Amino acid sequence: MTDAAGRPVAVWIRDLGLSLGGVRILDRVSLTVRSRTIHAVVGPNGAGKTSLLRCLAGTMPHTGDIRIRAKGRADIGYVPQSLGLDGALPLTVRDVLNVALHRRPAFLPRRRRPALTALLDRTGAGHLLDRPLAALSGGELRRVLLAQALEPMPTVLLLDEPASNVDTPGMQRFEEILADLRDRHGTTIVLVAHDLAGVARLADWVTAINRAVTYDGPPDRLTDAGVLDRIFGGRQAVQGAV
Amino acid sequence: MQAIYDMVARWAEAGHVPAVFQHAFMVRGLLAALIIGPLLGAVGTLVVAKRLVFFTQTVGHGALTGVALGLLIGEPLGSTYAGLYGFCLAVALAMTFLRHRVPASTDAIVGVVLAQILGLGIIAMVLVTRQYNVHQVEAVLFGSLIALTDQDLAVLAGTALVSAVVLAMSFNAFMLATFSPTLARTRGIRPVICEYLFVAMATVVVVASLKLVGALLVLVLIVLPAATARALARGLVGFFWVSVGAATVSTLAGLMLSTWLPIPTGAAIVVAASVLFYLALPLRWLRQV
Numbered sequence: 262m263t264d265a266a267g268r269p270v271a272v273w274i275r276d277l278g279l280s281l282g283g284v285r286i287l288d289r290v291s292l293t294v295r296s297r298t299i300h301a302v303v304g305p306n307g308a309g310k311t312s313l314l315r316c317l318a319g320t321m322p323h324t325g326d327i328r329i330r331a332k333g334r335a336d337i338g339y340v341p342q343s344l345g346l347d348g349a350l351p352l353t354v355r356d357v358l359n360v361a362l363h364r365r366p367a368f369l370p371r372r373r374r375p376a377l378t379a380l381l382d383r384t385g386a387g388h389l390l391d392r393p394l395a396a397l398s399g400g401e402l403r404r405v406l407l408a409q410a411l412e413p414m415p416t417v418l419l420l421d422e423p424a425s426n427v428d429t430p431g432m433q434r435f436e437e438i439l440a441d442l443r444d445r446h447g448t449t450i451v452l453v454a455h456d457l458a459g460v461a462r463l464a465d466w467v468t469a470i471n472r473a474v475t476y477d478g479p480p481d482r483l484t485d486a487g488v489l490d491r492i493f494g495g496r497q498a499v500q501g502a503v
Numbered sequence: 504m505q506a507i508y509d510m511v512a513r514w515a516e517a518g519h520v521p522a523v524f525q526h527a528f529m530v531r532g533l534l535a536a537l538i539i540g541p542l543l544g545a546v547g548t549l550v551v552a553k554r555l556v557f558f559t560q561t562v563g564h565g566a567l568t569g570v571a572l573g574l575l576i577g578e579p580l581g582s583t584y585a586g587l588y589g590f591c592l593a594v595a596l597a598m599t600f601l602r603h604r605v606p607a608s609t610d611a612i613v614g615v616v617l618a619q620i621l622g623l624g625i626i627a628m629v630l631v632t633r634q635y636n637v638h639q640v641e642a643v644l645f646g647s648l649i650a651l652t653d654q655d656l657a658v659l660a661g662t663a664l665v666s667a668v669v670l671a672m673s674f675n676a677f678m679l680a681t682f683s684p685t686l687a688r689t690r691g692i693r694p695v696i697c698e699y700l701f702v703a704m705a706t707v708v709v710v711a712s713l714k715l716v717g718a719l720l721v722l723v724l725i726v727l728p729a730a731t732a733r734a735l736a737r738g739l740v741g742f743f744w745v746s747v748g749a750a751t752v753s754t755l756a757g758l759m760l761s762t763w764l765p766i767p768t769g770a771a772i773v774v775a776a777s778v779l780f781y782l783a784l785p786l787r788w789l790r791q792v
Binding site for chain 1 (some may be wrong): 508520545548551552554606671674675679681683684685686688689692694717732733737738739740741742743744763
């Protein structure tokens with residue numbers, strides 16, 4: 262797949278539509294994600310950003326056409342915003358990785374695996390292997406979830422709100438890891454975000470949606486008043502968002 | 504089976520095992536306890552992780568209606584397998600379908616279904632009691648050691664074997680679909696199919712255990728051992744095996760308790776499981792200090 266300028270394309274979406282419970286969530290959304298880029302999808306709360314990501318991951322029934330340049334589902338990495346777990350469950354980072362990465366039942370004892378530490382080291386989380394999940398900060402949890410998504414190394418990586426509940430140093434570290442994945446491994450990254458300042462620093466391209474596409478262009482124009490009005494529908498909302 | 508009963512009876516006469524095991528029904532109860540305990544303890548970890556406790560209780564309560572429907576379609580008393588398994592599975596799958604299709608909370612959907620199956624159960628009971636004594640039908644609510652037959656034990660063993668295989672093969676998939684359905688999908692797992700498979704497995708395990716534990720109390724062996732394990736364990740391996748151990752010890756202790764005291768086996772199991780739970784709590788508090 263290539264775009265009009267002949268550049269390779271990793272994700273191609275045309276006329277994507279999604280309705281849930283009679284409510285139109287996405288309406289004729291079309292966008293193109295170039296290979297080896299970081300592509301941010303932004304928009305106000307309830308705009309359909311996470312639903313778009315779920316359509317890409319294959320968990321939402323939708324209309325329209327989605328094409329992903331990947332060798333299969335295993336070639337698509339996904340980093341959820343959080344895990345749908347009771348915080349009191351006694352789970353460690355090791356347990357999460359064993360569940361996500363291996364077929365052998367995670368309740369069977371196993372020897373210590375240097376491979377898991379090495380995997381976590383990719384995102385600077387090697388020291389967290391035996392840490393209880395409930396004791397992780399937002400930034401640490403995000404790095405652990407990113408590490409699991411890198412095994413096997415995906416061609417396309419999907420991230421849902423990586424900045425939520427993450428402090429500034431944690432987010433800076435996370436942004437460095439994502440930039441490294443793009444530059445050194447050629448990974449295409451699609452991230453859903455509401456932090457426009459972070460998007461402006463990190464992304465190569467931005468698509469704003471609010472049910473339909475409201476902006477599609479480079480991140481440096483995000484600070485234009487007209488663009489912000491189009492994305493958020495009013496300057497009041499914008500003041501706090503940037 | 505008779506050879507096993509005779510052998511254990513000889514051990515009991517020789518004083519190698521407690522004298523109560525001279526009776527075949529006690530040996531049957533012991534074998535059932537050794538199957539039910541580990542199985543419910545294992546399934547309980549996932550039921551708690553998936554927050555399906557109320558859901559599982561409702562499936563158990565469907566048993567009364569299932570038994571009554573089984574009798575209405577002509578099954579013999581004490582062997583209403585089609586009614587019991589068929590109705591409880593239908594209830595579990597219908598609730599799962601509604602959870603995916605109806606924009607309401609799981610609690611609300613399960614509550615609605617619970618009210619409906621109890622209403623249907625009462626209607627079916629009224630019809631059934633024209634032929635049977637109501638107490639014969641109600642036995643499913645409380646469980647009965649004496650009513651356990653070789654056929655029940657065979658059904659329980661078969662159910663346990665299939666469930667253990669499904670659990671071992673799909674444990675990680677069940678857990679990952681709980682973490683995040685979207686993450687599970689990108690790992691090649693179909694989370695919706697996974698959920699149907701899990702509720703079907705949990706249902707047959709619960710139903711197979713009813714004869715001994717009873718419909719009202721089966722939830723105890725799902726929740727209390729997992730809660731005990733949650734208080735003690737530091738990781739998933741400990742959580743799983745402590746739950747299995749606590750459920751097995753509770754079942755065996757309850758069985759023995761019901762031979763010494765004039766109380767139903769299910770209620771005795773509740774007492775044993777509760778003791779373990781309350782013993783675990785201080786240990787957790789001490790660890791947190």
